[in-house]
């Protein structure tokens with residue numbers, strides 16, 4: 001369907017026409033794994049595959065950010081390089097690497113979700129994130145509006161789960177957490193709603209990969 005074929009310089013290769021509408025009338029379910037991908041790694045692939053399986057998603061987009069508003073630009077590889085590393089992880093047609101935010105002209109997640117909803121009105125989006133990012137969510141721009149804009153799935157991550165499940169985000173959003181038995185229905189729910197995805201954890205990080213490359 002070609003949605004993965006865009007490049008950092010031509011993210012406008014996306015089009016609504018490229019996303020099929022299921023014959024049974026069901027709306028396509030797409031997980032958005034936003035990230036710096038500096039570089040992409042096995043932890044990202046694991047989240048994507050797990051979200052497809054556990055949430056019944058049709059696709060996961062590895063959505064390579066033009067620049068996380070909270071991260072320094074120093075040490076950040078060029079977008080095209082980070083996109084290429086995400087593309088190398090896309091080992092199934094259901095996993096799509098994209099720099100669509102560069103084409104949309106958005107950096108803040110709330111703006112991205114709003115633009116994607118306009119561009120893909122028939123898609124049900126779910127935002128995927130690791131426990132570390134969920135714990136830090138109150139630092140995001142207009143974070144309460146963000147949680148009202150899209151269902152959120154949180155993947156466990158070593159050393160971040162207590163902060164995620166007992167921190168400020170979880171306490172503010174306590175009544176919106178889906179019980180574990182209902183997690184599969186997350187994409188169909190009206191936000192605010194979030195779920196913690198069960199499954200194995202992976203200690204890998206882009207920071208460690210950059211460090212180990214620098215020391216070779």
Ligand SMILES: Nc1ncnc2c1ncn2[C@@H]1O[C@H](COP(=O)(O)OP(=O)(O)OP(=O)(O)O)[C@@H](O)[C@H]1O
Pocket residue numbers: 033034035036037038039043044047128129130131132133155156157158202203204205206207208
């Ligand atoms: N090992 C992992 N387990 C769970 N979630 C992860 C893991 N690695 C990355 N993620 C999640 O994937 C998304 C994108 O992460 P990102 O590209 O920043 O990778 P990172 O390894 O966290 O990078 P860095 O170490 O540079 O901060 C975030 O939501 C992050 O929480």
Ligand SMILES: O=C(O)c1ccc[n+]([C@@H]2O[C@H](COP(=O)([O-])O)[C@@H](O)[C@H]2O)c1
Pocket residue numbers: 033034035036037063065067068069070071107108109110133139140141142
């Ligand atoms: O919207 C915000 O204020 C905001 C602040 C920090 C991070 N984000 C997004 O969170 C995602 C994870 O970023 P990162 O760099 O931790 O992989 C990525 O899509 C960022 O653009 C978004």
